[in-house]
Amino acid sequence: MVPERERRAFDVRPVVETIADPDSVTFLRPKFAPEMVTALARIEGRPIGVIANDSRHMAGTITSDSADKA
Numbered sequence: 683m684v685p686e687r688e689r690r691a692f693d694v695r696p697v698v699e700t701i702a703d704p705d706s707v708t709f710l711r712p713k714f715a716p717e718m719v720t721a722l723a724r725i726e727g728r729p730i731g732v733i734a735n736d737s738r739h740m741a742g743t744i745t746s747d748s749a750d751k752a
Contacts, residue, residue, distance in 0.1 A: 691737040694719050698732050701725065707732075711751060718748035 683697050699707050702723035710720040717739035721732040733752050735742035744752075 691741070693738060694734045694736050698723065698734065702730075702732075703727065715745065715748040715751040717742055717745065718751045720751055 683692070683700065685692050695709065698719070698721055702725055706724035708722045710722065712719075717736055719732070719734045719736050723730055723732055735744070
């Protein structure tokens with residue numbers, strides 16, 4: 683899922699869904715500041731929050747909107 687080349691952009695959402703328990707991921711505000719992915723999920727039944735950069739949008743730059751989202 684993660685490309686071998688470090689400079690290659692990829693979608694981080696499938697990575698989050700693979701790490702988390704099945705059907706436990708809820709992505710928060712996916713259309714607002716798409717360069718920042720925020721989600722609620724469970725790993726081994728424990729609740730977690732996820733914050734990750736999506737390098738496909740604005741090269742993963744942290745903008746003021748994405749900082750607010752995080």
